[in-house]
Amino acid sequence: MPNPTAAMLVIGDEILSGRTRDANMYHLAGQLTEAGIDLVEVRVVSDDAPAIVAAVKSLSAAFDIVFTSGGIGPTHDDITADCIAAAFDDHIDVRDDARALLQAHYDRNGQELNDARLRMARIPDSATLIDNPVSIAPGFTVQNVHVMAGVPSVFQAMVATVLPTLTGGAPLLSETLRIDRGEGDIAGPLGKLAAEYSDLSIGSYPFQKDGKYGANIVIRGQDAVQIASAMTKLESAFPL
Amino acid sequence: MPNPTAAMLVIGDEILSGRTRDANMYHLAGQLTEAGIDLVEVRVVSDDAPAIVAAVKSLSAAFDIVFTSGGIGPTHDDITADCIAAAFDDHIDVRDDARALLQAHYDRNGQELNDARLRMARIPDSATLIDNPVSIAPGFTVQNVHVMAGVPSVFQAMVATVLPTLTGGAPLLSETLRIDRGEGDIAGPLGKLAAEYSDLSIGSYPFQKDGKYGANIVIRGQDAVQIASAMTKLESAFPL
Numbered sequence: 037m038p039n040p041t042a043a044m045l046v047i048g049d050e051i052l053s054g055r056t057r058d059a060n061m062y063h064l065a066g067q068l069t070e071a072g073i074d075l076v077e078v079r080v081v082s083d084d085a086p087a088i089v090a091a092v093k094s095l096s097a098a099f100d101i102v103f104t105s106g107g108i109g110p111t112h113d114d115i116t117a118d119c120i121a122a123a124f125d126d127h128i129d130v131r132d133d134a135r136a137l138l139q140a141h142y143d144r145n146g147q148e149l150n151d152a153r154l155r156m157a158r159i160p161d162s163a164t165l166i167d168n169p170v171s172i173a174p175g176f177t178v179q180n181v182h183v184m185a186g187v188p189s190v191f192q193a194m195v196a197t198v199l200p201t202l203t204g205g206a207p208l209l210s211e212t213l214r215i216d217r218g219e220g221d222i223a224g225p226l227g228k229l230a231a232e233y234s235d236l237s238i239g240s241y242p243f244q245k246d247g248k249y250g251a252n253i254v255i256r257g258q259d260a261v262q263i264a265s266a267m268t269k270l271e272s273a274f275p276l
Numbered sequence: 277m278p279n280p281t282a283a284m285l286v287i288g289d290e291i292l293s294g295r296t297r298d299a300n301m302y303h304l305a306g307q308l309t310e311a312g313i314d315l316v317e318v319r320v321v322s323d324d325a326p327a328i329v330a331a332v333k334s335l336s337a338a339f340d341i342v343f344t345s346g347g348i349g350p351t352h353d354d355i356t357a358d359c360i361a362a363a364f365d366d367h368i369d370v371r372d373d374a375r376a377l378l379q380a381h382y383d384r385n386g387q388e389l390n391d392a393r394l395r396m397a398r399i400p401d402s403a404t405l406i407d408n409p410v411s412i413a414p415g416f417t418v419q420n421v422h423v424m425a426g427v428p429s430v431f432q433a434m435v436a437t438v439l440p441t442l443t444g445g446a447p448l449l450s451e452t453l454r455i456d457r458g459e460g461d462i463a464g465p466l467g468k469l470a471a472e473y474s475d476l477s478i479g480s481y482p483f484q485k486d487g488k489y490g491a492n493i494v495i496r497g498q499d500a501v502q503i504a505s506a507m508t509k510l511e512s513a514f515p516l
Binding site for chain 2: 048049050051052053054055056057058059061062063064065066067068069075076077078079080081082083087109110111112113114142147150151152153155156170171187189190208210218219220221222223224226227230231237238239240241242243244249251254256
């Protein structure tokens, strides 16, 4: 059975403006690979409601699982929850269960649950909450879309909550061989190897270091024996 | 006049598998912001021809300028050039101008221009070449799509070649204020400020450090005077 497919939607201006270098995509990609869920596409869109709604609809229809990050805080630019509701034609308002979580949290800290903070309890009617052990304000799941925070520590905690609830396939295994020759010398034998092992994914990631060319050849698949067999052939084609 | 809009398409399995953390997106986003070109969307897709072709068509139609990275090397998994040709219904084969560049380069280095390396001279008929001062194999431009390498040093060199040929708008300016209070305390006054300065984009990027909450408030726009005015109001609302 093929692995389930996933997409990620990163919401927010900070990556598109070059202010922030992505961390959540990198984290999620590694986690999904381990879990046997194939991350097939990532989109990054700005804090723009029509763009978010369109991307959610499109990715939700095309893939088994969708993860979003960003835009669920208390400020005016946090519009993700309302966009998810719009994408699924769902009603959204402050929900009692989410409000209770926040009320207890701010009571403990002697802070006021003001209007801004209450925005974080706006959850679509059909959603189930995702636990946020870091800063309490929950994420949520609507159908196949898991809506999570953009702050990396919170994002990672929510991923850790959601992942065990998903049914993955066989984890993707990989082995890497570094070859200190230009890709142009590697490509011929590598292409033949890829054709011979068509169940494996064989990727070539070139690099340039101290003026010399090389490539890391990564062989990926679900069958360790097959990967080892392909790796043996690769090594004998390019002896050190 | 509004700034031109841009999208980026990152092609390749290495980011989706969690093997590599993105660098090219981060570089391009910063460069475009300086150039006054609005990066509106990024997509990451795997080495899968239908996915690449569909993304190129969709982004090329929706935005003024599209940049791609990855998949133009000599190995079997480098399928970007053929996908670009397919997306624009263009013919593609080894082109004399690209072959001449490669032949001269490999002659100089005493290397053979073998079949694999010759793949890098496969360029769509209607394309213009993008200079690659790092490793010679050219990128290319078809209509509004600029096709560049995935190796960061080569990608950056190609961006440096292409950017001056594009007409940008006013550079996006920004000022940042770090406020060491939770977003829930900031959100109310910030929302009012955002409403008052509707020509500016005001973003809140929360962080958590040593158990304390804070946020970097970034005010972006094209009018330095207006940004300074909004920043003054923000500072007086949240005195240090």
